[in-house]
Amino acid sequence: MVMIIIAVGAFYAIPNLFGEDHAVQVVATRGAEVTASTQSAVNDVLVSKGIAVKRSELENGQLLVRVNNGEDQLLAKEAISDALGDKFTVALNLAAATPEWLESMGGSPMKLGLDLRGGVHFLMEVDMGEAVRKMTEAKVADYRTDLRAEKIRYAGIRNGAKGIEIKFRDAETLANAESFLKSRSNDMVFTDRSTGDNYFLIANPSDVYLKQIKEDALQQNITTLRNRVNELGVAEPVVQRQGAERIIVELPGVQDTARAKEILSATASIEFHMVDQSADAQAVASGRVPAGSEVYQRRQGGPVVLKKAVMLTGDHIQGAQPSYDEYSRPQVSINLDSKGGSIFSNVTKDNIGKPMATLFIEYKDTGDKNADGSVKMKKIEEVISVATIQARLGRNFVITGLEHAESQNLALLLRAGALIAPVYIVEERTIGPSLGAENIQNGIQAMIWGMAVVLVFMMVYYRGFGLIANLALTANLVMVVGVMSMIPGAVLTLPGIAGMVLTVGMAVDGNVLIYERIREELRNGRSVQQAIHEGYGNAFSTIADANITTFMTALILFAVGTGAVKGFAVTLMIGIATSMFTAIVGTRSIVNAIWGGKRVKKLSI
């Protein structure tokens, strides 16, 4: 039983011995997909260039090609990105060189934290104030038009300090307005703040609605950031939320923070244009375009001629949701702010029955730099949809004629074109690769020295039993590494290594407690077997109590710590659990195997 558990731990620790392969990673970006044909194309290119491929894997829509060395890796990257064009992002990567048979059984090495691997860590905060401000401004405009349409006369509406303040001339109108507005939506909470002759109605978002707004703003930013991070072509990036308003972005291996930041904060925008139907396809193909029009490429491929005049820009878009019409065909519902609504209603009324195009504009990093060191950005314009205007459009309209996946995508892009709330960086940590390697070196050095001294001491002091404790200590270390490798979320950081080193020092405590107790019992004249039994028995509850409290502090540390410190807490907790196992159960079984059931006169302790 003990042997099995230790063997399992050791098994999962094995992948850490293999090191890493140089690899090239291919990810699809704009509407493309990495398929088996991409894989064979890549292989053909590499073969033609004479680059030996160690292994090529297609997983989760990304292709990972392992090569023999760093030189081949660079050559391969160039060759592949030339061959595939800009629909794919090709990135350098280090892939764990775990043999396939091990990997198929779930074996993988420990993940290294940024402080050991090098890279950038950003903590970004969503400007929730801005999200709420945008929402209330939209509401002010809404109320204005709605009350006017309902012929409820108000004296003024403004976005005040206490919320949206609507002023009336008498109490009756106020009551009318309140019941009317309440019936329109339950997003807002209304309070009557009338004093004397001043009739005020104050509207504030309900808690649920406020939470919803913030959640939307956060989710939208996460989605957008994820898309942009993918464009960066970083291997194994992390984009995850932290709490209610923040987003963590981790980009391993990225050194050029300036570039990463510009891409993350790049803005995308949306424009609506009319399609120029007067242009004929042949003329377009030969490059002759009517004056006042321009050729754009569709996302799905193929050219389309649009009029240069912009009907409406994306900053008027307030929301875009994928939905279904009454025949359950996918569509995207869009709402505009009131200004956008009136512009749109004016321009569409003259163009009923004509096609309108949605143009997506985005700035993408070219990888080059300008003379002043800033990143050279390329403007990319794509037509993401062409739809026929069926009727005069107002603030709310739908785009139909889409596939299901398309509608999801379009809604996402439309929203990305108009971020509800901006994000800004509140924390940034960049670790150079040399420092990462240095950190690993230092950590391992400290571990070797600490462990060596402890092992020697235990052997000298407890002799036979000391050797057993040393075995347990080694098994413990192997198991910590094994468990760390098994848990998908566990990341090894520099403080994490410190935690392991510390575990080495503290793990012997269990054995020391037991052995001292055995010695004491022997001194008190107990027989050898009795002494062993008493030693293990009495020490157990002490060890358990002592470890549970350390575990508690580690847990608290895990809860409050960030990044590297969390890593420390994790290794400490795992170390406590495994050391209790090896120190008590592990050594006992060896002791039993050697001295159990025999008449022993003298113990080697």
Place this chain on the structure above:
Amino acid sequence: MFQILNIKGSVNFLRHAIPISILSVILVLGSLGSLATKGINWGLDFTGGTVVELEFSNSANLTVIRNGLTTDETDGAVVQNFGSSRDILIRLPVKEGIKSDVQVAQVMDAVTLLDPAVIQKRVEFVGPQVGKELAEQGGLAVLVALICILIYVSFRFEWRLALGSVTALAHDVIITLGVFSLFQLEFDLTVLAGVLTVVGYSLNDTIVVFDRIRENFLKMRKSSPEEVVNTSITQTMSRTIITTATTLVVVIALFLKGGTMIHGFATALLMGIFVGTFSSIYVASFLAIKLGINREHMMPVEIEKEGADQDKLMS
């Protein structure tokens, strides 16, 4: 049998309790005094700001670097060696309306003039708001840890012992913080991790002693509480020394070999383990006695004979 200690009978540890308690009180008061007057040299994690770590190709002259950082953006920068004479750490304070990027770019401009081959090893920026939150969370973490321990120890032992152990822990934390304050060592997140580990470790020691006290109260029916405590401390003494020694060995290894990034962490542990060992013997036990611990208090708690279920665990 090779032994560090071979004590027959028991040593009257509590005889020294009063002088040592006075020393403890002085140390705690001194630490509090230093904390009140000098405060803590909060690291980047808690204050916010920007840190740039650089590696020069040759020994770097701090004064020359300092003289290069005089623009509005970089004014007030702290330049120090970090590990070796070639490694330099530059700390830049948060400035209203100035972006961290701009500060870093200016620093890089200035140092590249001095050494074109300089390597930017690490850049960290923490917004002032984030720093403030981390500081609050960190303080809260230490408090929560102490309260959880108080509850757990009261539940497992007895409130007098629990109060004794938590006081010992607070004592350790205060003295460790005091040392950081006195020498103005930088206190960052890893140091906080170190302090919390000290809490866990020091408690470990205390529990071992308490466990023995509880056991001996039941065995030594005719002895006074002082005798019981003395005997218990004596019996656990060699274990305490050995465990402290092995832990200190690995912490010293971390301190010497672990590199500059966890120097603070190792320092906190080093201090804490040292103080913690003393406090678990003197502060915790002495306080429990002063609170009037006696045999009756141990009776309601069932002593679990965990040895009985040992065989089940065996393979």
